[in-house]
Structures are given as C-alpha cells and as structure tokens.
Amino acid sequence: MPAFAPRRFLFITGKGGVGKTTVTAALAHALAARGLRVLVTVCGAKERLSALLGAPPLDSAISVLATNIWGVRLVSEVALREYGTLKLKNRVLVDAIFDSKYVSGFLSGTPGLKEWSLLGKAWYHAIEEGPDGRPRFDVVLFDAPATGHGLDMLRVPKVIVDIAPPGVLRSDAERAWEMFRDPVRSGVVVVTLPEEMPTNETLELCSALRSELTLPIAELVVNALLPPLFSEAEASELSRFAPLHEATPAHEVLNSAFRRATRQRIQNECLARLGGLGIPIRELELLLDGAVTPDAVALLATRFAV
Numbered sequence: 001m002p003a004f005a006p007r008r009f010l011f012i013t014g015k016g017g018v019g020k021t022t023v024t025a026a027l028a029h030a031l032a033a034r035g036l037r038v039l040v041t042v043c044g045a046k047e048r049l050s051a052l053l054g055a056p057p058l059d060s061a062i063s064v065l066a067t068n069i070w071g072v073r074l075v076s077e078v079a080l081r082e083y084g085t086l087k088l089k090n091r092v093l094v095d096a097i098f099d100s101k102y103v104s105g106f107l108s109g110t111p112g113l114k115e116w117s118l119l120g121k122a123w124y125h126a127i128e129e130g131p132d133g134r135p136r137f138d139v140v141l142f143d144a145p146a147t148g149h150g151l152d153m154l155r156v157p158k159v160i161v162d163i164a165p166p167g168v169l170r171s172d173a174e175r176a177w178e179m180f181r182d183p184v185r186s187g188v189v190v191v192t193l194p195e196e197m198p199t200n201e202t203l204e205l206c207s208a209l210r211s212e213l214t215l216p217i218a219e220l221v222v223n224a225l226l227p228p229l230f231s232e233a234e235a236s237e238l239s240r241f242a243p244l245h246e247a248t249p250a251h252e253v254l255n256s257a258f259r260r261a262t263r264q265r266i267q268n269e270c271l272a273r274l275g276g277l278g279i280p281i282r283e284l285e286l287l288l289d290g291a292v293t294p295d296a297v298a299l300l301a302t303r304f305a306v
C-alpha cells in the first residue's frame with residue numbers, strides 16, 4: 001500500500017530549497033488523480049505552489065486550484081480570527097476583541113501563538129466535516145517552512161500540551177498532537193537532495209523527529225537525482241586520468257566526465273547513508289529544464305503513483 005494512502009495530514013519539510021514546494025505540488029497532483037480531495041496549505045506571502053499547479057495565487061480563503069485540489073495561504077491574523085469565531089460563535093465580538101490594541105499586543109507577544117495559528121488551522125481542515133457529516137478533505141498537505149522553522153512549528157503543540165493550563169487551546173492542541181503522532185492518520189514527509197550537506201541535515205532532522213518529537217515519518221523523498229551514467233569500473237578508470245589541468249577540448253571532456261562520475265559517487269553515498277534510517281525512500285529525478293511548470297509537476301507526480 002502506498003505510504004500516504006489513508007493519512008489525513010502530511011507535513012512536508014526539509015532544508016531550504018530542496019524541493020518541498022515541488023514535492024507538495026506533485027503529491028497533491030498524484031493524490032487528486034486517485035480521486036482524493038486534497039487541500040494544500042502554505043505559509044508566507046510569497047508562494048509558488050499555485051503556479052506549479054497552473055492556478056492563480058493562493059489567498060487566505062480556500063480556493064479551488066484544480067480538479068480535487070484546493071489551496072489556502074495560511075495567515076496568522078486571519079487564522080486566529082477564524083478560530084475565535086469558531087469557538088465564540090460571534091463574529092462581531094471576535095472583531096471587537098481582535099481590534100483591541102491590548103489583545104493584538106498580547107497575540108503578537110505570545111511565543112508560539114503565530115506558529116500554532118497556522119499549523120492549527122491546517123489541522124482543523126484535516127478534521128473538518130462538511131454539511132453532510134463527511135470529512136471536507138481527504139488529505140491536507142502542509143508545505144512547511146525550511147527545517148529549523150518547520151521543527152519549531154511542530155514543537156509548539158507539544159509545548160502547549162506540556163505547559164498550557166487546561167482550556168480550549170490546550171484541548172485542541174492535545175487533539176492535534178495526538179493526531180500528528182498517529183502514523184495511521186498523519187506523517188511527516190522529509191525532502192532532501194542527494195548531496196552531503198542536505199544529507200547531514202536530513203539525518204539530524206529525522207533524529208529530532210523520531211526521538212525528540214516522536215512523530216511518524218511517512219517517507220523520505222530524495223529529489224533531483226541524476227540518472228546513473230558510469231559503471232563503477234568506468235568511474236574508477238576515469239579517476240586514474242582526471243582531473244587534468246591542461247586546457248585542450250579533450251581534457252575538458254575528460255574532466256567533465258570525471259566531475260559527473262564524482263557526483264554520481266556522492267549521490268550513491270548519500271542514498272546509502274539515508275537508507276540506513278530504515279525509512280521508505282522515494283526517488284525523484286532531476287529535471288533538466290527545472291521543475292517550474294505544471295507539466296513538470298505532472299511528470300514528478302507519476303513517481304508518487306506507486
């Protein structure tokens with residue numbers, strides 16, 4: 001069974017620039033093609049997820065991006081007002097509270113509240129029911145900020161559960177935390193590149209997710225892999241001659257081949273180190289034109305089809 005199939009909440013994280021947004025788009029595409037209703041959620045004003053799915057920019061209200069795919073940009077202030085309205089069931093009262101300068105000072109000065117408002121809203125949509133009592137979405141994808149911030153974000157519900165006094169905030173954080181820790185309903189998708197620094201950081205990230213946060217890791221996506229070009233024998237033969245410092249065209253060709261073989265070796269070493277984690281690995285190839293169009297995303301989505 002595919003690692004994602006029944007999970008309702010997937011948190012996509014990894015180091016900056018490794019392909020989190022691209023993977024979120026490809027995964028949304030693949031899950032929607034299976035007939036699942038997918039909500040993609042992003043933080044931050046500048047987002048490229050919508051363009052990858054061929055849709056207009058995301059708004060703080062949920063909009064349709066494609067067949068079976070909805071999207072929303074998570075904005076702390078909007079999320080907190082929505083949450084207040086949900087709990088107090090009175091929009092006028094909520095607006096009066098939030099427009100008070102004391103309250104806005106309190107909200108902006110409370111550590112973790114901004115992160116929780118974003119993650120909590122995404123979680124809420126993962127458990128939200130439509131008017132017919134069915135889940136509104138089958139799966140919510142959270143395109144998380146780069147590693148450090150993503151981890152800080154995941155720590156917040158745990159901290160609330162550990163230290164907040166009993167009340168609405170804590171009971172919601174408890175429900176969310178219980179869901180995030182349940183491997184049947186949730187999972188973290190860790191994205192990385194087959195290079196040394198991202199691999200080191202990924203090993204640390206997975207260790208923090210497992211031992212500190214005890215969260216289930218659904219998959220490790222190794223993105224932008226080069227296709228193998230040289231056998232081991234060929235690579236070792238190349239290393240007997242290159243790199244060469246003379247600048248004839250023939251030497252340049254040999255040096256290029258050597259650099260390519262070196263990248264291939266590093267890539268294999270990274271895959272072996274990541275394999276040691278014992279987490280299912282999904283490989284996505286490097287697209288030479290970049291992964292910037294809906295067609296490229298559709299191609300990468302086929303890698304999630306199995």
Ligand SMILES: Nc1ncnc2c1ncn2[C@@H]1O[C@H](COP(=O)(O)OP(=O)(O)OP(=O)(O)O)[C@@H](O)[C@H]1O
Pocket residue numbers: 014015016017018019020021022023048145146223224225284285286287288289290291292
């Ligand atoms: N498989 C791939 N082949 C080629 N280019 C890729 C691939 N995956 C991602 N890219 C390119 O790498 C760049 C970074 O990708 P992306 O924006 O998805 O990363 P990110 O982890 O979301 O970055 P950030 O941390 O800034 O949010 C983009 O220009 C994207 O088009």
Ligand SMILES: [Mg+2]
Pocket residue numbers: 020021022143
């Ligand atoms: Mg991104």
